[in-house]
Amino acid sequence: MSCFFSHAGRTAIPALLSVALAAAACNKDGEITLPDSKPRITLDSETGVYAAKIGRAVTITPTVENEGEAAYSWTIDDEVVSTARVFEYVFNEEGRVYVTLRVENRAGYDEKEARIDVNRLAPPVISLIVPQTGLYVLTGREYTFAPEVQNGENARYEWYLDDSSVPVSTEKDYIFMRTQPGDCSLRLTVTNEDGTAEKTVAVHVVDVIPVRIAFIPSSYLADPLVRSVSLGRTLFLRPQVSDAVGPEYAWYVNGSLQEDATQRMFAFTPEKEGEYEVTFRVTDTDESPAAPLSRHITRASSKRITEKTLRVTCYERESERVITTTGQPASNRVLEFLPAPGQFVNETGMAGYTGQKSFEEARLYAENRLKKGEFVSLGNFGGYVILAFDHSVENKGGYDFSIPGNQFEGSNEPGVVWVMQDVNGNGKPDDEWYELRGSETGGEWTVQEYAVTYYRPAGPRQGVKWTDNLGRSGQVAYLGQFHAQDYYYPLWLEEESHTYYGTGLRQNTTQTPGGDWSNNSFEWGYVDNAGSDNLESSSKTGKTWFKISNAMTPDGQPAGLRYIDFIKVQSAINGSAGGLGELSTEVAGMAVDENLNR
Template sequence: MKKIRLVFFSALLLASSCNKDDVIVDDGPQPPVITLDSDTGIYTVKVGRELTIAPTVEHADDAIVTWTLDNKIVSRQIVYTATWNEVGEYYPVLSVQTEAGKAEEELKVEVLERTPPVVSIAVPQQGLKVVANTDYTIAPTFKYDDLEEFAIEWVRDGKVVSTERSYTFREEALGTYPVTINASNIDGSTTRELEIEVVETMPYAVSFGTPSYFQSSTDRYTFAGRPVYLTPLLEYFDRPQFSWSVNGEPVGCTDGTYVFTPRESGEYDVAVCVTEGGAAPQSLSRDIARAATSLTARVVVHCVADSETERYRPAGSGSSKYQNEVYEWTPAPGQFIGETSAIGGMTGNETTPEAANAWAERRLAERKFVSLGGFGGYIVVGFDHSIARTENEYDFAVGGNAFASSNEPGIVWVMQDTNGDGLPNDEWYELRGSESGKEGTIGNYAVTYYKPTAPKMNVEWTDSEGESGCIDYLQAYHRQDYYYPAWIPADAYTLRGTRLPSKNRIDPVTGYWSNDAYDWGYADNKGADNLPGGDATDGSGQRNGFRIANAVQPDGTPVDLQYIDFVKVQVGVNAKSGWLGEISTEVFFFEDLSIQ
């Protein structure tokens, strides 16, 4: 019996194990092992579209397989196919059970919105207008055009006239012509309707600008003997001719700018008549029509007093050395505009100018940065007293966050409260800087920004030099829906100022972008006018000093100001530095240097 039992045991041993290199390996039942077909365990799918998850499971003979979602069984097959009809995050669990054990894996499914194409077109505020028998090319910007099956159709009168990304419109007969853009991809389709008005001549317009974007009055204020520079804003004129008058009497000026100097207090009605007559004719009748185009704009100049000393507000013992109010914060679009993270600090409730100003005022009071966006963006602050012109090296300072390779120059403007109403609605004077009058510096430069059609898109712009471009949407860094200010109600807005030549470049040694410094005269710039007190890159120490004596008129001639009441900083460069985005001035505080 013992011999028989020994043979039986040996046979059983041979059946259940093998000897490999003198190591006994057990080939008995193994618990299941799940290997997902995603390295991260995260799956993405568009809403309403089918998703198949196909894991590999080892040792799954006679296994009990269950997929559960929210504690409910949704499948008993290893390969799981499902469709989600709502955007969100879902966590299905795969469980495989055998006699040898159990394996379980939780997955994450991200269900995303479908993204049909978005069509964005920079439409002028006056609408799309084209002179008859003239080519006009419409070139939209598309989003989600990188998805499969992207296609475009341009439709007129029910017929497809083009399938290209751009379309050249031309029509001889006057009237309004609808054009439809159909764009589609694998996720769906989008239709954009346009109306193009064919006109005999463009709708010329003449007007005078206001001191800031949110002000409506064009009235101008000055003191007796101090000139006012009057330059009308023109639309569509090619070769304008000017004729000026004061109180109905011609003054013999035919320039685009009239320098008016009242000699005594009073109100003066200044008018300019602008005539178009220099364009090359396309036909005799059209040339006659253009030559006959004359428009007049008027502006009231108030000479409020004989001396500026009548409006001076001296500092007292309780006066603060820092700004006490933000009167207007009108940035250009930019990566920090609307940014609600800890960096940007906005709440998302800044949807009115008043709320935006209040937010900026709190930030400056806390010595935190306020970004001005791309070119032309600005902030206007005031003090509880007038800042006097002194014999010191500098009269006031502006805090920024510039350092050696990061300079984003802001041009500084100053204003007196000439009319005495406590508001910054008088004459702005630019403070001269190192680039004033140099080649490449452009005065009265204008950029128009267009609100994107959909979230997370670039902001397109056109400028007064005939150029165009965009403020890049930086998905990796600033993910708010829009870089376009939420408190700008219009679909487009224009900012004007002085443009400096850009000094950004790629450093040949480091390979990084470098925004080089300007010599002097600008905020947020590591120039020769940096004041002692720190070199912090967070804005707590870097600041630039400014002299009231550097105030100039639009033609560069000095203005003899004895004090100022308001300060404006405006982004002076229209450029971007690769992945760093647009060059954007940041300010932290404004400081009267005469107060200790």
């Protein structure tokens, strides 16, 4: 006869012992026969550990000695989930699960515990750093595409050119070369047992790499080619230039060549109110032919010209402007919030995000938290928040305003402060920023024109790769054991890559022989920094105080501002401290006009 029973849980077994005895015994010619020995279980994994994936069945097939007509029960958290001899189960959540198998016959029972590590499906994830505008490749030159592929072991690689259905390569790395200029599309597909990933790259095959001119916008939402200045002030224009060979610079105002303006930075002082067209011209030499025309003849070099034009509006003199200097001491608005990638970005726990996916949602998130005295993190280098008051903050020569951080000795993540006047009067941070001088200004390791480009991860739970304008690269590490949100790249940033500009400070971090990290403070001049300008606390915590008189122009001279309307705090260090993660400046409340607060 066939013998079988089930029970509700481990605690129910004694009560069912008589049933088990009857079920485990078999009648032969009127005689009851019982097994001589209790069962002995051997799992089909030597370690007792099994790997499973969400949504896919895991199977455990034990070997049982002295089995007889035994009863089986598989238990998770004291609940019987199966009474079959072979365990098959589908898990829907990631994590570690312990399953206990109990096999019982008339002579007794045996138990074994198995550990099941349930992981997400692991399809391939392709990382391939490419500029936002596509990749420029010279004709006749080889370029090797060498993607980083997560979960790429035993995967199938296929490279396709344009709309072709036939791969041009099935190797992981692909050597690309074309002898004629033109645009094309290169697509990589990677397939493993869990799925397929795809990455498409726009490739521009050219005889000469084009010169790129970039004017840095005052904020993400501002037009970098529209600028403002007050009459009597100087507008400093300082574009970034890439891929120019032996460049020469020239500046034109309303079509007129400026005789002494031959540097990359142009100090423009309008003579009267009104609009001006300012053109920046780069003349360089084409000394990078795509390939020899023959073994003995090469293409002759030639001059090329690249230009970019701005519209500059000159407004009334600063001294003639009527400004409001009364109101609430604390700033009352966040105008823009764009952190760089970091461990608190998108994090729902300590950082309090709720899935913000637009600039307005992110702005309101930051504004609500700062008004409640809660911190916002600016992430790795370049991340920023822009604050506004309901009045103008006067320059009275002393400490004019303060900004709270969460610094303390050994935990400093300095942020540079910038100030702006609302010259055009539109209430937007689209005028000129002036950096406030700090103790590291002009220092050997301070980079006044630093730029870091971050690249959106191809999949969840990955570090964020970066490159900078010093030729370096790295990544903002993913610290899932502390901050397990899927992405550290801002969810409301639509671009696949984004460049942050600002002043870069050296990393002032030390590590003890025991492995403890200390992020040390600078002397003065930075948010989230326990310096001498933490005036209200002998332990150097809380608010940092700032002087508008420390505002300087891009050439390092005092700006002499009568007042300010907007403040920007920007994370200033590209670095990390082991398990502490990146040095992300935290702002822990609204800025305060201390002239009114007194």
